[in-house]
Amino acid sequence: MAPPFRRGDMVWSYFPFSESPDLPARTRHAAIIVGAFSAIDASKMLGHPAPAYGAAIAVYTSSQVKKFGDNLPIGIIQVPLDRARQNKNNSAFFIDTRIRAYLPIHKDYFPDLDAPDHGLITSIDPGLFRRVMQEFARVNERAREQIVIVGPLRPR
């Protein structure tokens, strides 16, 4: 079964905190999907059926736009109010491509998964998603030590 998310989807999630990286957060948080995955021969690897929709890698977003001031660290994308509105958000926000969640696509991590839209807030515009990918790559190349990976499917 194809995953319910596409690249660039901004969705409601229980994005884990780094203090408890396996556990869903108690409050919902908007995250941007950068990749949706299907398990390969899942039942053979797991010995039991995998979650129907597979897994996803998502990056962190926040509306606390003043957090970084004028000096943006590598990996951060500020989305000003006008562009945020174009992307169906009522306030400016930032995307932190350094903070990544490796999550099963399951309602424990995506609370609205069973809703018709699966918790989709918006699909960000292609130009913005391209920037997300570029910053993601820059962090991989130049600032690996700043990457924070959470979620029960993170590499160990």
Place this chain on the structure above:
Amino acid sequence: MADITVHLDDELYDKASRVARLDNVSVKELVEDVMRRHLDYVEVVQDFSKMPPLSLENYELHRDADESDEDYAFRRSLFQ
């Protein structure tokens, strides 16, 4: 059915009573419900811990229909 006695400190009991009143249940029912939800949750988390970590060896990156070969290859390279 097992019977157990649970001792709650006064502050915790007061809070539990308030929440139980709001939910129109007894404190006993509230405690049972909290325990049941927590056990369900632990079971789910343990279930995920049996899944292999997300890597391109174990999972296939889904390609969107409108994504070019080049874009897909670039995106895939980010997860290696």
